[in-house]
Every structure is written in structure tokens, then in C-alpha cells.
Amino acid sequence: HFAKSQHILDPALSLVLAVIAASQLGLLLIGIGSDLDFIRFTGFALGLVLLLLGVVFYEAERHTYAGLRMPWPIPSDRAWRLVHRLAGSAFALAAAGLVVLAWLDVGAGLMLAAFVSALVLPPLLAGLATLALRRR
Numbered sequence: 001h002f003a004k005s006q007h008i009l010d011p012a013l014s015l016v017l018a019v020i021a022a023s024q025l026g027l028l029l030i031g032i033g034s035d036l037d038f039i040r041f042t043g044f045a046l047g048l049v050l051l052l053l054g055v056v057f058y059e060a061e062r063h064t065y066a067g068l069r070m071p072w073p074i075p076s077d078r079a080w081r082l083v084h085r086l087a088g089s090a091f092a093l094a095a096a097g098l099v100v101l102a103w104l105d106v107g108a109g110l111m112l113a114a115f116v117s118a119l120v121l122p123p124l125l126a127g128l129a130t131l132a133l134r135r136r
Contacts, residue, residue: 043102058088
């Protein structure tokens with residue numbers, strides 16, 4: 001099963017590790033007094049990536065190996081479409097929130113919390129939606 005989804009998991013893991021590395025670099029630059037605000041740059045870049053991901057999820061067609069990977073099956077084509085549209089919308093909202101926070105320069109602490117929220121909440125929301133639709 002891992003081999004079938006490895007082409008999706010590898011870029012996702014790379015993205016999460018890139019956000020962590022960029023956050024660490026941004027904190028290091030803040031610590032040494034640099035004028036380069038790498039955390040804001042990361043917020044804009046992650047917002048762009050999540051917006052693209054949101055559009056892809058929103059427009060996705062049902063496929064055996066593509067889309068959200070859940071430990072349980074999504075029961076019908078209608079449920080699959082609803083869950084992916086919900087996830088796409090959630091990723092787009094998270095992207096918009098990150099861009100707004102980066103634009104307003106709210107500080108490193110709030111930006112780091114926003115990074116975590118933007119990466120965790122949309123998949124969590126999609127997982128809960130699949131469970132809710134599965135019980136119907």
C-alpha cells in the first residue's frame with residue numbers, strides 16, 4: 001500500500017519539512033538581528049502552495065490512487081466529491097489566512113501557529129467529514 005501512495009507522501013513530507021526548516025531559519029535570522037523576515041516570506045510561499053493544493057482538491061475527480069488518503073474508504077462518489085470540495089475550500093481559506101497574516105506582519109509566534117494550523121486543520125476537517133459521511 002505504501003508504494004501506491006509514495007508519490008503523494010514524498011512531496012507532502014518534503015513540504016512539511018521545508019516549512020519547519022524555513023521557520024527555524026527565520027527564527028535564527030530574528031535571533032541574530034537580521035532585517036530579512038524569512039518567516040513572512042515563508043507565510044506568503046506556503047499560502048501560495050496551499051491555494052494551489054486547494055484548487056487541485058476542489059477540482060479533483062475520483063481516482064483510486066489520487067486525492068485524500070484515509071485509513072477507511074469514502075463510501076460513494078458524492079461523498080468523495082463533497083469531502084474533496086470541503087478540503088479544497090479549507091486549504092484555500094488557510095492559504096488566504098496565511099497571506100493576510102504575513103501581509104499584516106503579526107509576528108513570528110502567531111505566524112508559526114498559523115503554519116501549524118494551516119497544515120493540520122484542513123486534513124483533520126476532511127477526515128472528520130469522511131467519518132460523518134460514512135455513518136450515514
